Amino acid sequence: MKKPMNAEILKAKERLDAGKLVGMPTETVYGLAARIDLLKAVEQIFTVKERPFFDPLIVHISSVEQAKTVTTHWGKAAQVLADNFWPGPLTMVLPRAATVNEMITSGLPTVGIRMPAHPMAQELIKAVGVPLAAPSANKFGRTSPTSAAHVRSEFINDDVYVLEGGDCQIGIESTVLLLKEENNKAIFSVLRKGHVVRSDIEQALKKAQVPFEYLEAVSKKESPGHMKHHYMPAIPLILVKSELSVQEIINAAEKALNEMPDVVEDVKIQKPQNKIQKIVELKLSSDAALASRELYASMRKSAESGADLIYFKMKPAHLNEHWEGIFDRLTKAASLIL
Numbered sequence: 001m002k003k004p005m006n007a008e009i010l011k012a013k014e015r016l017d018a019g020k021l022v023g024m025p026t027e028t029v030y031g032l033a034a035r036i037d038l039l040k041a042v043e044q045i046f047t048v049k050e051r052p053f054f055d056p057l058i059v060h061i062s063s064v065e066q067a068k069t070v071t072t073h074w075g076k077a078a079q080v081l082a083d084n085f086w087p088g089p090l091t092m093v094l095p096r097a098a099t100v101n102e103m104i105t106s107g108l109p110t111v112g113i114r115m116p117a118h119p120m121a122q123e124l125i126k127a128v129g130v131p132l133a134a135p136s137a138n139k140f141g142r143t144s145p146t147s148a149a150h151v152r153s154e155f156i157n158d159d160v161y162v163l164e165g166g167d168c169q170i171g172i173e174s175t176v177l178l179l180k181e182e183n184n185k186a187i188f189s190v191l192r193k194g195h196v197v198r199s200d201i202e203q204a205l206k207k208a209q210v211p212f213e214y215l216e217a218v219s220k221k222e223s224p225g226h227m228k229h230h231y232m233p234a235i236p237l238i239l240v241k242s243e244l245s246v247q248e249i250i251n252a253a254e255k256a257l258n259e260m261p262d263v264v265e266d267v268k269i270q271k272p273q274n275k276i277q278k279i280v281e282l283k284l285s286s287d288a289a290l291a292s293r294e295l296y297a298s299m300r301k302s303a304e305s306g307a308d309l310i311y312f313k314m315k316p317a318h319l320n321e322h323w324e325g326i327f328d329r330l331t332k333a334a335s336l337i338l
C-alpha cells in the first residue's frame with residue numbers, strides 16, 4: 001500500500017503547484033525551489049534572491065528516468081556517475097533538453113542536473129512529479145543556509161514556505177561537473193569544487209572502464225555564476241594565510257578594507273561599521289567532512305556574535321584535496337586575504 005503523504009510535503013507540493021516557492025532541505029544546503037514548467041515561479045526565484053539572470057539554476061530530479069527528460073544526451077559516463085554518486089552532492093552539466101526553459105540555464109545550451117539525497121527533497125520532487133529548479137536559499141552573494149531557520153531569516157518578507165528538514169549533512173554546495181561524451185570518451189571539468197572530488201570521479205570512470213580526459217580550463221561562457229565574492233557573512237571575514245598576530249590582522253584589515261571598493265561584481269563588500277575592537281576566530285574541525293558541515297552555520301553565528309570582524313587561519317592540515325571546496329567558499333566569502 002502507498003504511504004500517505006506527510007502533511008508538510010503535501011503543503012509544499014500544493015504551494016509549488018500553485019506557482020509559489022518552497023525552501024527545500026537537501027544534504028548540501030537548503031534550496032529555494034520552483035517547478036521548472038512554471039516560468040513565473042522560476043522568475044520569482046531570481047526576484048526574491050536578487051539573483052542576476054546570468055547565473056543558472058540547478059534542476060533537481062528524483063530518478064534517472066526523470067534526468068533523461070531534461071537532457072538530450074545521457075551517455076555511459078553520465079550513467080556511471082549517477083550509479084556512483086546519486087543521490088548525492090554531484091551536479092552534472094549536460095546538454096539541455098527543450099523541457100528546460102532558457103531562463104533556468106541563463107541561455108546556455110547545457111543544464112545542471114542533480115538528484116539530492118535528503119529524503120524530504122526526494123519525497124517532494126516525487127510528489128510534484130516535475131523537476132524542481134532550486135538555487136541555494138539565500139540572498140545573492142550571501143552565506144548559504146544549512147538549516148530551515150537560516151532560510152526563514154533570509155526571506156522574512158517573502159512568500160516562501162520552508163520545509164523543516166534539520167541541519168544539512170554535507171553543508172557546502174554540490175560539486176559541479178561539466179561532462180561531454182564524444183566517441184565513447186568522457187571529457188570532464190570541475191566547475192565548482194565540493195564534497196565529491198576529482199579523484200572520486202576518475203576512480204568511478206576507471207572502474208567502469210570508461211575512457212576519460214580531464215579538462216582543467218573552461219571558458220567563462222561555459223561556467224557562469226562564479227563571482228569573485230559570494231557566501232559573504234554580514235560582517236567582514238578575513239582569510240589569514242600568513243603568520244600574523246590578532247593585532248596585526250586588525251591593523252592590516254583596517255587599512256586594506258578602507259581602500260577597497262564598496263561593491264565588486266554586484267556584491268557589496270562587507271566592511272567594519274565602526275573601529276575594529278572585537279574580532280572572533282572562525283574555528284572548524286580539522287576533518288574536512290565535519291568542517292564543511294559546520295562552515296556556514298559557524299559563519300552566521302560568528303557574524304551575530306557582536307564582533308566587528310571574523311578571521312579564519314589556514315593551517316597545514318588544510319592542504320589536501322578534501323579541503324579545496326571549503327577554501328573555495330572561504331576565499332569568496334572573505335572581504336580580504338592576508
Ligand code: AMP
Nearest residue numbers: 056093110111112135136173222224225
Ligand atoms: P547554486 O544553485 O546557487 O548553488 O548555484 C548554481 C551554480 O551551478 C551556478 O552558479 C553555476 O556555477 C552552476 N551551474 C548551474 N547550471 C549550469 C550550467 N548549465 N552550466 C554551467 N554551470 C552551471
Ligand code: MG
Nearest residue numbers: 135136137144
Ligand atoms: Mg548559491
